[in-house]
Amino acid sequence: MLEKLFPNVDWAILLQETLTTLYMTGISVVATFILGIILGLLLFLTGKGNIWENRPVHLIIGAFVNIFRSIPFIILIVLLIPFTKAIVDTMIGPKAALPALIVGAAPFYARMVEIALREIDKGVIEAARSMGARVTTIIWKVLIPESLPALVSGITVTAIALVGYTAMAGVVGAGGLGNLAYLDGFQRSRNDVTFAATVVVLIIVFIIQFIGDAITSKLDKR
């Protein structure tokens, strides 16, 4: 049955490329989560009326975030070639895609983090200050827990975008399902391969969305 529908699909390769995609997505999601939260916290805390209010720093981080968020991903990959070579020492394979994936997604996520933090009731931060909390305590015990549902739903959206980015990265040599669909499927006119790769991408996206939604609603005690 499957043989008939997908005559050209090599299942072992499909599995391997799926794992490559999952690897790229997984690592970049974790790195984006950490980096995005750090950048988002800095954006928030240096913002107007906040604990570390500092206009120059806020503007610099803001500009950095906006620039990297605006560069189309495919161009970003090319722009980052020297940087990538310097740190991972290769231009092919999944590892080579990681710097571009992270640099592309972290600023995007940082903005979402900033927005999530701004949604926190100012009064709660003030209450913590009135109890004599230090800034690190406020970050760990107020800002992050109080915005956690929004942080998780933000990383869910970002993770889904990252699956798309890995497909693009695949085309330029990183491997994965994008690479399979394009090189093996499209360029060799094997529509069934393209189709199978697409279905797997969709399944991954659905699973990410499902897990993200479940965690968000479990965390949200409001």
Add this chain to the structure above:
Amino acid sequence: MISLSNVSKIYKSKLKGSQPVKAVQNIDLDVDKGEIFGIIGYSGAGKSTLIRMLNGLEAPTDGSISVAGREMSKIRGSELRKARQEISMIFQHFNLLWSRTVRENIAFPLEIAGVSREQRLNRVDELIKLVGLEGREDAYPSQLSGGQKQRVGIARALANNPKVLLCDEATSALDPQTTDSILDLLQDINERLGLTIVLITHEMHVIRKICHRVAVMEGGQVVELGKVLDVFKHPEKPITKRFVQQITEPEETKDTISHLAAEFGQGMVIQLSFAGDDAEKPVITHLIRHFDVEVNILQGKISPTQNGSYGTLFIHMLGDEAEVSRAMAYLNESKIGIEVIENA
């Protein structure tokens, strides 16, 4: 316990050309240990600004503030954080962490103070009993009523055994009954723990019910200050009179009185006010026994304060001119306040 001298706070406006806001101007104030001190004023009077300077959430532009032996305007960093653990605050909108249960919210200031886990659990249990939240320990704030949330706020504020409790409109978001139960709790805490409480409000009822002394604020200044009963007896400034009227003359009184006076067509309507022991003298009995006048009681009300009761009585008095003026002379002599409202 708290001493302010010549304290001012000026907010520089960010808009070019507009005037800086003088939120608080030249305030001198002393609050004694164990006192419940009320600050009343309308919106924008500078109450929040003042109370926020007491725990260093705002720094004064001028003047000095000392709380529990610390010069609040001079300290910063870890010393300021230590001081804040002794000066707790409760808020109009409770400001609880929604991500934490009742128990975890109350434990928060203990975590900040570095109390061990075991001691935290014991202390939290004590506090839950103190504020009457047994059985709700594991609820999240979203599952509590306003009054219960404020109880959590109070328990949280008491966790580190503070010396001073600041209340910024702590009952303004609550209905009258819940307000009373929270005020009872605050009074109970004040008596049991000897805690000094500074409380701001725009409701005279709150002042009447639990405060020992009151300061009236207007335009960033304290315009009147004294024992609550004295302020009820002799309000000096028009704004103070209006606040006192919130209690002594409920909205509809004025209408009712003038309506009745019109119906009588003759005689006069007088407002008598009694304070402290005077409230117990049989003035009306004396009035009708010794003077040939008719007395109708229109409305009466007794408002207990922390320094004694304050009562008002509206009467309608009818008789011939000579008798009425003799009766008035008697009233003037006795220590009660009289004011002629309508004279037909």
